[in-house]
Structure formats: structure tokens, C-alpha cells
Amino acid sequence: MRMVKSVNFKEELEKKTKQAEEIVLSFLPRAQGFPGKIIEAMNYSMRAGGKRIRPVLLQASYEMLGGRGRTAWPFMAAIEMVHTHSLIHDDLPAIDNDAYRRGKKTTHAVYGEAMGILSGDALLNYAYETALSSLSDPEYRDRKIQALQILARRSGIGGMLGGQSVDVENEKQGSRNISSQELDYIYLNKTSALLQAPLEMGAVLAGAGEHETAAMEQIGMKAGLAFQIRDDILDVTSSLEELGKPVFSDAKNQKTTYVTLYGEEKAEEIVQELTREAMEILEKLPGEKDFLMELLRWLALRKK
Numbered sequence: 001m002r003m004v005k006s007v008n009f010k011e012e013l014e015k016k017t018k019q020a021e022e023i024v025l026s027f028l029p030r031a032q033g034f035p036g037k038i039i040e041a042m043n044y045s046m047r048a049g050g051k052r053i054r055p056v057l058l059q060a061s062y063e064m065l066g067g068r069g070r071t072a073w074p075f076m077a078a079i080e081m082v083h084t085h086s087l088i089h090d091d092l093p094a095i096d097n098d099a100y101r102r103g104k105k106t107t108h109a110v111y112g113e114a115m116g117i118l119s120g121d122a123l124l125n126y127a128y129e130t131a132l133s134s135l136s137d138p139e140y141r142d143r144k145i146q147a148l149q150i151l152a153r154r155s156g157i158g159g160m161l162g163g164q165s166v167d168v169e170n171e172k173q174g175s176r177n178i179s180s181q182e183l184d185y186i187y188l189n190k191t192s193a194l195l196q197a198p199l200e201m202g203a204v205l206a207g208a209g210e211h212e213t214a215a216m217e218q219i220g221m222k223a224g225l226a227f228q229i230r231d232d233i234l235d236v237t238s239s240l241e242e243l244g245k246p247v248f249s250d251a252k253n254q255k256t257t258y259v260t261l262y263g264e265e266k267a268e269e270i271v272q273e274l275t276r277e278a279m280e281i282l283e284k285l286p287g288e289k290d291f292l293m294e295l296l297r298w299l300a301l302r303k304k
Contacts, residue, residue, distance in 0.1 A: 009294040013056075016291075020055040020076060027077035027130050041111045041119035042126065045084050049102045053299070054079045054198045060295060061202025061216055064287040072205050074134040075147055079198050081127035082155045086164065086194070088120035095168060128152075140205070147201040154197035163189025171255065178256045184225070191231075192224025215281050219296070222278040226271045226300050232257040233267055234304065275300040 028046055031039040055076035062072045091098040091106040092113060099109045108116030131151055134144045153159060167186045170178050178186075199216035208216075236259055258267040278296055282289055 009291070009298065012291055013295070013298070016056050016059065017052050020052040020059060020080075023073050024052065024055055024077045024080045027074065029126065037111070038115065038119050038122050041107055041115050042123045044110065045088050045107045045119065045123065046081065048104050050084075052080060054083055054194060057195065057220075057292075057295070058198035058202045060292045061199045062206045063202075064285070064289055064292055065203050065206040065208040065212060066287065067202065067206030071134070071140055071144075072202060074130050075144075075151070075201050075205065076198075078127040078131040078151060079194070079201070081123050081130065082151070082160070083194055085120045085124040085127065086160060088116055088123065090164075092116055092120075124155075127155075140207075143205050143207060146204045150197055150200045150204065154193040154200075159189050159193035159197075163187070163191070163193065180261055183256055183258070183261065187225055187228045188221060191228040192221045195224035195227060196220030212285055215285055219278045219281050222274045222281075223296050223299060226274040226278070229258045229267050229271050229274075230300060230302060232259045233264060233271070234302075235259070236264065271300050 025047065028043050029039050031037075031043060058072055058076050058079060087101060088107045090096050091101055092108055099106055106116070107119055111119065128148075128151075131144075131148055135141060155161065157165070163186045166182065167190055170182070170186075196217050197220070199220040200213055203213040203216045235257070258270065262270070275296055279293055282293060282296065
């Protein structure tokens with residue numbers, strides 16, 4: 001695995017995160033009229049901060065593979081809306097019952113449980129409205145339709161929602177000691193799917209071929225699994241102040257994680273191996289890939 005060029009990654013990440021933030025927020029609806037409260041709740045969650053990892057990944061994939069201009073912008077906003085919808089619902093009393101997210105009160109803690117449910121639903125729907133708005137410009141129409149299909153597949157029952165349902169089912173039925181295969185299914189769908197999606201979408205929107213798009217899918221799968229295992233590790237090693245959400249929540253909910261299955265040291269080794277494999281795949285792709293290389297490394301080593 002080659003060494004990544006020495007670049008000021010922190011500055012570049014801050015620049016790209018700020019740009020992604022501006023793009024995402026530019027697509028939010030105005031809170032007005034009779035449904036003003038639900039729109040306010042949607043926007044509260046979207047404006048609560050966060051690393052904007054998924055839109056940054058989408059833009060990095062798009063630009064690395066030759067994409068230029070604003071074609072990817074609605075999809076950057078849409079993937080972040082889908083992700084934020086999942087966080088709103090994860091935090092609900094019926095699922096994780098968390099009162100803090102990103103260092104702030106969760107949506108249901110501020111607006112009530114019913115509005116938490118409805119605003120999550122509304123945000124998921126608005127994600128598709130936003131992505132579909134790209135079709136008003138006929139340029140690259142086929143690419144946009146393919147990106148829409150990826151977004152729908154990765155966020156639905158064959159992806160994020162499917163993985164979330166198995167996770168919830170095991171929790172609520174008291175199946176605490178699930179197998180490693182079932183845990184992998186949950187992680188690969190609940191988490192990896194929404195890291196695969198932006199990398200794949202960026203590739204197809206840039207006009208990349210099947211080989212490059214499939215490679216991005218594999219990179220997202222491995223990076224996503226590493227990302228979730230890192231979350232498992234942080235849940236037992238970080239703090240509320242550093243992480244921005246409650247720690248030891250997995251233990252509180254008696255959840256099986258990579259840490260409970262393999263121990264912290266082995267879980268760390270798996271994160272490193274998955275990241276190495278993802279970077280080796282990325283190495284073989286065309287384009288300027290230094291930023292994306294460093295981003296994969298940062299996702300694996302992050303402290304929050």
C-alpha cells in the first residue's frame with residue numbers, strides 16, 4: 001500500500017466540509033405555513049452539525065473520477081437527509097432512547113416523540129424530492145436516474161432500513177448474543193450501505209464505468225464496516241463531551257457489538273485491516289485520490 005502524499009488534510013477536509021454544509025443547507029425547505037412546525041423540526045436536525053461525511057464522500061468520488069459542476073449537489077443534500085432521518089428515528093424512545101446527538105438535544109427531546117417520528121418521515125421523503133429535482137435539467141439524465149436507483153436501494157429494505165430492522169428485532173426480542181454473521185449483516189446494511197451509496201453515486205454521476213463504480217461499492221462496504229466498528233470502540237473509550245452523544249449506550253441497551261464479540265484489541269485490528277483493503281482498491285483507480293485516501297484513514301482513526 002503506497003504512502004499518501006503529505007498534504008494538509010485537516011485544512012482540505014475543513015474546506016470540503018464547509019462547502020458540503022453550504023450545499024446541503026441550501027436545499028432545506030423554509031419553515032412556513034401550517035406545516036411550519038414539522039419543517040422546523042426537520043431543519044433543526046439538519047442544522048445540528050455533524051461531519052457531513054456522506055456528501056463529502058460523494059463529492060470526492062465525483063471529482064476524482066472526472067465530475068465537474070453542480071450535477072452532484074442535489075444528491076449530496078439528499079444523502080445527508082437520508083442519513084439524518086435515520087439518526088432522528090434511531091434516537092426515538094422506541095429504539096435507542098437517546099436524549100443527545102452531536103452534543104445537542106435530539107429532535108424528539110425538543111419537539112416531542114410524535115414530531116420526531118413525523119419529521120424523520122418527512123426528511124426521508126424530502127430527500128427523494130431533492131434528488132428528483134435534478135431531473136428538471138435534462139443533462140446527464142441517465143446518470144441521475146442511476147444515482148437515484150442507488151440512493152433508493154441503499155436506503156431501503158435491501159440496505160439501511162433492512163439492517164436497522166434486524167438490529168431492532170434482535171434488541172426487542174432479547175436476542176442479545178447474535179452471531180458474527182448476523183452482526184455483519186446489520187453493520188453492512190445499517191451503516192455501510194450509506195457509505196457505499198455516496199461513493200457509487202459520485203462515480204455514476206461522473207460518468208465512470210462499471211469497474212470503477214463496483215470498486216467504489218467495495219471501498220464503501222469495507223470503510224463502512226470499519227466506521228461502525230470504530231463506533232463500537234468509541235462507545236467504550238470516549239466521553240459524552242468528546243463524542244457528542246452518550247457513551248456506553250451499547251452496554252445500556254445490552255447490544256452485541258464487535259467489542260463484545262472480539263474484544264477491543266481485536267476490533268481495532270479488524271478496523272485497520274478493512275481500511276487497508278479499502279485503500280488498496282482505491283489505489284488501483286484512476287484520478288487524483290490523495291484526499292479520498294486520507295479521508296478513509298481519518299474515518300478509521302477518528303476520535304468522535
